[in-house]
Amino acid sequence: MADPRFFHVAGPFTLARLAELSGATLAEGADADLLLADVAPLEVAGPQDFSFLDNRKYAAAFEASKAGACVVGAEMAERAPAGMALLLSSDPYRAYARIAQAFYPVTAPQPWVAPTAWVDPSASIGEGCRLEPGAVVLAGAQIGTGCRIGANAVIGDGVVIGADCIVGANATVSHAVVGNRVNIYPGARIGQDGFGFAMGPQGHLKVPQLGRVVIGDAVEIGANTTIDRGAGPDTVIGAGSMIDNLVQIGHNVQMGRACVIVSQVGISGSTRLGDFVAAGGQAGITGHLKIGSGARIAAQSGVMRDIAPGETVGGAPAVGMKDWLRQVAALGKLARRKG
Numbered sequence: 001m002a003d004p005r006f007f008h009v010a011g012p013f014t015l016a017r018l019a020e021l022s023g024a025t026l027a028e029g030a031d032a033d034l035l036l037a038d039v040a041p042l043e044v045a046g047p048q049d050f051s052f053l054d055n056r057k058y059a060a061a062f063e064a065s066k067a068g069a070c071v072v073g074a075e076m077a078e079r080a081p082a083g084m085a086l087l088l089s090s091d092p093y094r095a096y097a098r099i100a101q102a103f104y105p106v107t108a109p110q111p112w113v114a115p116t117a118w119v120d121p122s123a124s125i126g127e128g129c130r131l132e133p134g135a136v137v138l139a140g141a142q143i144g145t146g147c148r149i150g151a152n153a154v155i156g157d158g159v160v161i162g163a164d165c166i167v168g169a170n171a172t173v174s175h176a177v178v179g180n181r182v183n184i185y186p187g188a189r190i191g192q193d194g195f196g197f198a199m200g201p202q203g204h205l206k207v208p209q210l211g212r213v214v215i216g217d218a219v220e221i222g223a224n225t226t227i228d229r230g231a232g233p234d235t236v237i238g239a240g241s242m243i244d245n246l247v248q249i250g251h252n253v254q255m256g257r258a259c260v261i262v263s264q265v266g267i268s269g270s271t272r273l274g275d276f277v278a279a280g281g282q283a284g285i286t287g288h289l290k291i292g293s294g295a296r297i298a299a300q301s302g303v304m305r306d307i308a309p310g311e312t313v314g315g316a317p318a319v320g321m322k323d324w325l326r327q328v329a330a331l332g333k334l335a336r337r338k339g
Helices: 015-022 056-064 074-079 092-103 321-338
Strands: 049-052 069-072 085-088 176-178 213-215 235-237 312-314
Touching: 015 069, 015 085, 015 092, 049 092, 056 074, 069 074, 069 092, 074 085, 312 321
Parallel strands: 049 069, 069 085, 176 213, 213 235
Antiparallel strands: none
16 A cells, blocks of 8 residues: 555556556456456455465465455466455566556656756756756756656756656766666766776876766666766667666676666676676676676676676676586585584
8 A cells, every 4th residue: 555645546447457458367257347446465455456476485475365356377376365356467577567557657747947956058958847956957958858857966068868757866967868768766876987097106097088878768777876987988778777776887888778787786897788687786797798688697796707698697706507506505515514
């Protein structure tokens, strides 16, 4: 039950409509005209709520739930409590995501420019934008239609931001070209100097960072994440990528489409990631590597070599997942033997 002070529910929706929106199918005997008013977790859902089950770990909660309807895999349908209507899906969580979006759609910002916002006369602001108190838009910047620029956010000289984007409070964006429907969370830093020095005994000489950050459509960049601009080539974040809070992406990194980068990951300069790469929390990836499409990196891994497409690695230094699990098992045996 979302707090109405912060979230505004749409609906109600019939079960048939939710099936249509989610791509799920009505289970045998389900009432297509059943009205659902909200979404809720299994444990607290009531007869007018819709819920989901995608992990057998929560089977007991499913069996005891009072939810009016639920989306599940077909293999779990027989464990539903009496009276619960079911939608069936091969991917219940994805189906639930579509349903939750219907109940809680993203709303366009209420157009407004706060009196304390500052926009350079040469900047361009699209229709329907909202600039909150203290927001700053500098010379030559272009912001598309329907954007929200949060309190005290700074959009630097010449930055281009597409339509329907959100730049959170206290975020800064410089030297960047940003696509449409991008969400930059509060405190993120986009486009600052990359960490580039010519090192030597006489001192470290700064190398000018002359590239940009190029961000594709429908990207999310988490709170307090930092993405350095390129040194010459651009730093590129592929369309549909999801970047968690507190991530560091170095200069010249090129990330493919729909990558998932979890909190506290660090990616060093000039590394290239293919499409659909996933990196678990606190993984560290050294520079100038190639991470193939579909590769998966376990949490806290230290990646020091190229990773083939589709390969799963873990450990520090990272090795193939089977080898890593063998290493962990062997270390455990040695420790027990010592004891």
